Amino acid sequence: MSPPVAPPGWSRWLVPPAALSVHLSIGQAYAWSVFKPPLESALGLSGTQSALPFQLGIVMLGLSAAFGGTLVERNGPRWAMTVALVCFSSGFLIASLGAATEQYWLIVFGYGFVGGIGLGIGYISPVSTLIKWFPDRPGMATGIAIMGFGGGALIASPWSTQMLKSFGSDSSGIAVAFLVHGLTYAVFMSLGVLLVRVPRGEKPVASGPSALDGVQVSxxxxxxxxxxxxxxxxxxxxxxxxxxxxxxxxxxxxxxxxxxxxxxxxxxxxxxxxxxxxxxxxxxxxxxxxxxxxxxxxxxxxxxxxxxxxxxxxxxxxxxxxxxxxxxxxxxxxxxxxxxxxxxxxxxxxxxxxxxxxxxxxxxxxxxxxxxxxxxxxxxxxxxxxxxxxxxxxxxxxxxxxxxxxxxxxxxxxxxxxxxxxxxxxxxxxxxxxxxxxxxxx
The missing domain is CATH 1.20.1250.20 (MFS general substrate transporter like domains)
Structure with missing residues (x-):
């Protein structure tokens, strides 16, 4: 998937919302604690066991970001956001199957391993592109996007709580909640996939120094x-x-x-x-x-x-x-x-x-x-x-x-x-x- 190049007149201020759509979604990770008590009750888990999906997800975030960073640079932000969408949403769908069949290892594998890869690739997906669009204000640009990861839980926590009240906190109710999460985040993250653009010739359309001027280190x-x-x-x-x-x-x-x-x-x-x-x-x-x-x-x-x-x-x-x-x-x-x-x-x-x-x-x-x-x-x-x-x-x-x-x-x-x-x-x-x-x- 080749990086989509911005047409003439494209506003660089459309890129931060694209990044936010991904980061607000994957920021759900900070709201995992909402699912801990229902899972412990429905599947007879200990507190340590119910934390495993989150812990594995954070480990996979670091590892996938480290090993996938070069691929993100090579293939561009649209490819990275697509991978993040597929992995993060699929993680919820696999976890939903695990909850429905009461197979906890599927929840750990889906949310923690597969979803964790989506966390890592999604987290770094917009960084390079934002810096190239905003060489004059790189801190503000990356701050807008990464703010979404911190704020994702503020949306996900009450939303997940309400779903568990509506669908029930037994294994079938948790399965439906996971299913809704996976489908909804797939739609929301697709906005970022469709909206993101890279600058023409890897240079920003805004006035200011070229993003590739000065020191460059591989x-x-x-x-x-x-x-x-x-x-x-x-x-x-x-x-x-x-x-x-x-x-x-x-x-x-x-x-x-x-x-x-x-x-x-x-x-x-x-x-x-x-x-x-x-x-x-x-x-x-x-x-x-x-x-x-x-x-x-x-x-x-x-x-x-x-x-x-x-x-x-x-x-x-x-x-x-x-x-x-x-x-x-x-x-x-x-x-x-x-x-x-x-x-x-x-x-x-x-x-x-x-x-x-x-x-x-x-x-x-x-x-x-x-x-x-x-x-x-x-x-x-x-x-x-x-x-x-x-x-x-x-x-x-x-x-x-x-x-x-x-x-x-x-x-x-x-x-x-x-x-x-x-x-x-x-x-x-x-x-x-x-x-x-x-x-x-x-």
Missing amino acids: AGNAVRTPQFWCLWVVLCMNVTAGIGILEKAAPMITDFFADTSTPVSVSAAAGFVALLSAANMAGRIGWSSTSDLIGRKNIYRVYLGVGALMYALIAWFGDSSKPLFIICALVILSFYGGGFATIPAYLKDLFGSYQVGAIHGRLLTAWSTAGVLGPLIVNWIADHQEAAGRHGSSLYGLSFLIMIGLLAVGFVANELVRPVHVRHHIPAPREAVDVQREQSAQ
């Missing part, structure tokens, strides 16, 4: 540079810190204020989770747009430095003030979302736009690592503290100190980022011709 060369691995550490540390709160948000705020005169109710804890999702989404567009003004390195200084300060305030004073706890948590989650949205523009600054989608895909293995590391730190320490007889905010003190340390490591890695050495650059077209002429003359 994906193969990028992974050999210290800059790539510094950014890998930066992203991993930032995501680990954010997901440490996100994964355990509701029980965390309940535990923090359990021993106070104003404990947090279940409904209030759910409201806190919704606030965190909104902060995650707002940070993706707000902070990434800010990075266009103050620079990528400076915005990551904010994410990592101020994020460590927020964790310190929660660790030492969080249980004495609900507003302080909530504000600090919201700031941390906005940095979590902002870090995801800003990293493609940071990669473009360092390596150019030549294969930025493939480079971004390889970097997302940091997300897979952080997705395991963050929850493991918080849950393992909390379990051991509870076994030792501690309760309330003391369950999380040590894990918060570890998060501060990880953010400090990320801060140092960000400071070590320097321009990529010229030996890693690919020659510009004119330079390549000059080299060939010199070789012919010799």
